[in-house]
Structure formats: C-alpha cells, structure tokens
Amino acid sequence: MLPTEIIQEAAPGTVDVAVEITEVEPVNNDNAQILATTVVKLDTGVVAETAATTAVVSDVLTKKSARKVSSGPRKPRRFRPGTRSLMEIRKLQKSTDSIIPRAAFVRVVREIAQKYQNFRFTVSSLSALQEVAEEHLIETFQRSQLIALNAKRISVTVPDMKLSQQLLAK
Helix, strand or coil: CCCCEEEECCCCCCCEEEEEEEEEEECCCCEEEEEEEEEEECCCCEEEEEEEEEEEECCCCCHHHHHCCCCCCCCCCCCCCCHHHHHHHHHHHHCCCCCCCHHHHHHHHHHHHHHHCCCCCCHHHHHHHHHHHHHHHHHHHHHHHHHHHHCCCCCCCHHHHHHHHHHHHC
C-alpha cells in the first residue's frame, strides 16, 4: 500500500514540498494510475498547488528501456568524403594483423603449387610466405604513390603500378 502523504521538511526560509497521493486505481493487470497533489509552500503561505495523474507501469519494463526515449530511427553518422578511408588507413597502420585473409592466401598458394607439383606446406612456411607477399605489395603501392606524387597527381593509376614493377625488376 502506498503512503497517503509524503512530506519533505525544509529549513526556515526555504521551500517546503508536500506530495499527497489521493487515490490508486488499477487500470488493468499491468498498469495502475496514481492521482497525486503537489503543494509547494513558503514561510509566508501556499505558493502553488498542482494535481497530476500518473500511470505506473509494472516491473515488466526494465529501467533501461524506460529511460530510452525514441524519436524515430536514428540517422547514421555522416562523415566528409575521405574521412572514412583515412580512419581505415590509421587503423591498419596501428595493427599488426595480416592484410590478406589467411584462408584466401593459403587457397591461392596451394592452387599455384598444384600447377607444378603436389607440394605440402607447413604452417610456419605459409605464414612466412604471406608476410613476404604482403611486404612486397606494400612496397609496390608506396613506390606507385611516390610516382603519382611526382607526376603531380593524387590518385595512383595503372601506369604508375607498371612503372613501379619495372623499377623493381631492374
């Protein structure tokens, strides 16, 4: 049973607040309505009196879902052009993981090896081969980027990649 009166005492010269709950009406099995009257008093007398009807929801809802106020579907964050790619570059530069997925790389290596003979590879040899292949790719892209910058361009083109490979071969 709810108390019929809740009073918060205050020091002289401050505000006293009294809340009186007058009735509790069950609406259905899950919800109830409470009619509450709030009186705000000063030392000189009554300042304001308000009445409110509040629906009390049962414990079926959690605090988290009760706090959440939804004003519709949330819009995804919109980044300026190029921001996402820079974020991805920084993320990849910080990580020490492989760039090429391991299973795909192993599949390609075994497919190439079957053309010549039926080779068997150890896990460490495949890891070493993947490290070397990734390092070669990174160096090729770096050289191609330098060639594009030398040509006063930002984008890397196919001729830049071909020139990078030709310079490496010599």
